[in-house]
Amino acid sequence: MPEWIRKLLFWGFIAFLIYFMAFRPDGAANIFKAIGAGLVAMFQGLGDFLTSLMT
Known part of the structure; x- marks a missing residue:
């Protein structure tokens, strides 16, 4: 994807937000x-997974 399209989509998303x-x-x-x-x-x-690994 060309860089200018990525920038356009990014700034469009920011404007929408x-x-x-x-x-x-x-x-x-x-949301x-x-x-x-x-x-x-x-x-x-x-955290629960890591705790269960340690016990």
Whole structure:
């Protein structure tokens, strides 16, 4: 993929995020909460796995 297309897509995505957060803050907050919860669950599972390896 040409570099200019990548830059265009990247900045378009950033612009969409800003627009989404400005005009739909509740929806944006819910999405970020879901992403955060998923990351926490992933790291919790990794921690549980490592703990079970040590015992």
